[in-house]
Amino acid sequence: MSRDRDAEYTEYVAARLPSLRRLAGVLCNDWQLADDLVQATLTRLYVRWGGVRTATHPDAYARAVLVREFIHERRSVWVRRVSLSGRVADSPAAEVDQDAVLDLRAAVAALPARQRATLVLRFYCDLNVDQAAEILGCSPGTVKSQTARALAAVRRTLGPAPAAGSGGQPPAAAEHQVYPGGPGHD
Amino acid sequence: MTEPQIRALFTRIADAEPAGSQLDIQLARSRGRARLRRRRAWVAGSSVLAAAAAVVLAVGLGAVRLGSGPALRPAAPSQFNPLVPYLSFGWLPAGDALLAGGVRPEVAYLTAGRTIDSNSNWNVEAYAAGQCHLTGPAGELRCSTEALEGLTARITGRAPAVRGHRAFWAGQYLVWQYARGGWAAVLLPIKYDNPKGSSAARQQARREAARIAAHVRFGVATPPLVFPVQLARLPRPWRVSSVYYLPDAGMLRASRFALGTGNPDLGADGGLEYQTSLPYLLVDPSTPGNDSCGRPATGVINGYRVVVTHQVLSSVNGQHTTTTQGLCAAGADGLTLSIAEHGSAHPPIGVARLFRDHLRLLGTSPANWTREPIR
Numbered sequence: 084m085s086r087d088r089d090a091e092y093t094e095y096v097a098a099r100l101p102s103l104r105r106l107a108g109v110l111c112n113d114w115q116l117a118d119d120l121v122q123a124t125l126t127r128l129y130v131r132w133g134g135v136r137t138a139t140h141p142d143a144y145a146r147a148v149l150v151r152e153f154i155h156e157r158r159s160v161w162v163r164r165v166s167l168s169g170r171v172a173d174s175p176a177a178e179v180d181q182d183a184v185l186d187l188r189a190a191v192a193a194l195p196a197r198q199r200a201t202l203v204l205r206f207y208c209d210l211n212v213d214q215a216a217e218i219l220g221c222s223p224g225t226v227k228s229q230t231a232r233a234l235a236a237v238r239r240t241l242g243p244a245p246a247a248g249s250g251g252q253p254p255a256a257a258e259h260q261v262y263p264g265g266p267g268h269d
Numbered sequence: 270m271t272e273p274q275i276r277a278l279f280t281r282i283a284d285a286e287p288a289g290s291q292l293d294i295q296l297a298r299s300r301g302r303a304r305l306r307r308r309r310a311w312v313a314g315s316s317v318l319a320a321a322a323a324v325v326l327a328v329g330l331g332a333v334r335l336g337s338g339p340a341l342r343p344a345a346p347s348q349f350n351p352l353v354p355y356l357s358f359g360w361l362p363a364g365d366a367l368l369a370g371g372v373r374p375e376v377a378y379l380t381a382g383r384t385i386d387s388n389s390n391w392n393v394e395a396y397a398a399g400q401c402h403l404t405g406p407a408g409e410l411r412c413s414t415e416a417l418e419g420l421t422a423r424i425t426g427r428a429p430a431v432r433g434h435r436a437f438w439a440g441q442y443l444v445w446q447y448a449r450g451g452w453a454a455v456l457l458p459i460k461y462d463n464p465k466g467s468s469a470a471r472q473q474a475r476r477e478a479a480r481i482a483a484h485v486r487f488g489v490a491t492p493p494l495v496f497p498v499q500l501a502r503l504p505r506p507w508r509v510s511s512v513y514y515l516p517d518a519g520m521l522r523a524s525r526f527a528l529g530t531g532n533p534d535l536g537a538d539g540g541l542e543y544q545t546s547l548p549y550l551l552v553d554p555s556t557p558g559n560d561s562c563g564r565p566a567t568g569v570i571n572g573y574r575v576v577v578t579h580q581v582l583s584s585v586n587g588q589h590t591t592t593t594q595g596l597c598a599a600g601a602d603g604l605t606l607s608i609a610e611h612g613s614a615h616p617p618i619g620v621a622r623l624f625r626d627h628l629r630l631l632g633t634s635p636a637n638w639t640r641e642p643i644r
Binding site for chain 2 (some may be wrong): 089090092093094096097100101104105106108109112114118120121125126127128129130132187188191202203206223234237238241
């Protein structure tokens, strides 16, 4: 691994840390887990740096690595947690959430990892079905069915009369990029 | 509607991102490097165990038993002198030759083959005394630290003794204790990583690895290590801390080298150890028609056209900032030179000053190269 390549990697990931961390936070619904996920993703990006730097859309590639790492780690019940250091990060102050938001949060958190990732890609990253399928390594039809099942599961959990008023503005559109080929797991 | 609510929820979660993450790019790099190395060492996995057992059976009768206790064997060096190549090949498969080598205090290494980018190359590493530890009954040989690109190899079977010294197969490695307290390893060519490859070919490769190991020479005279540049008037503690060399004109020409004053705090990479604010240099004969600097010159120093760069990298929330200074001179007396200093905005001697006041280019004639990179 040449020094130039290391510097290139460092420059790239340093600039992407905030967006990767936010995406990880939404996926994990826990910031310590999110940091672990991003740390694991950074290692994987280093190993796969050749693929990242030659990808048509490196950011989409990096995002795919993170999402797949999330699904992979959830499948293994987080048994291989990464220890960032001996010190535990300070917990953020408790949020003042409404009951309905808490219920929704719990309902989404209860979804299987792949369904949750599907919702995040569709409704947080604003990816279309084809783009989400590319990242998840499945067909567009599977993305549609996963989305439908996830929404149905959330509705079932929330009950027949979900509270109104917890809506908000959708996030700004993320980059709509699809990378050629996809990063997989080793 | 659930969908807008979910969008809002995700936005709310993202907006609640706490400050002060402990993400560590340097840690990711060192773990990534270690993973790359482990991948090469472990790919063969358990299949090697059976193969190693077969090798033991095949050559067991010829294996030399240890005739003397460890106390009678010579001790491995406590550390290597980067200016003295410690290793050399005594035998290589037909057509293969030394391609590159390097030395730093903890390890000396060699690469042999036909071309440097081939997947058919052999690598040999010898670690200084105390750098390697054989751990646990399961057997794992750990050498140095991950940050220094140390070897971590899981023992998969006993190998025939190497010149009377105990040896093991460890994935793609043949490891043996070449002297008291010191371990060495031959890494089989990458092309044999494929477990689906020919078993006969792997067996042949292991026989060649064993023969390479048996003929590796430690601490005997090698061709001289020479430098095409010379530094002068440096702070007294500065010394060459690691070297990567290439065979050239019957000598070993330093192609990269790093300066240090003690323990490297930026780890090791590409065979070199790095230390904050201290320079490392890459110098090779220029390739005609190839502008190795890749960008227009930014100035002229001592009559040479140079590219000077200054790069600042910040981590999330600005917690960590690192700076890299770089200088590149292409076609300078027939050499292409690159100097870099990493980790601090204010190095003791910046790259431009180092080039202007402390460095002398010695050209492309081997007769002018020096064994004293610092005088």
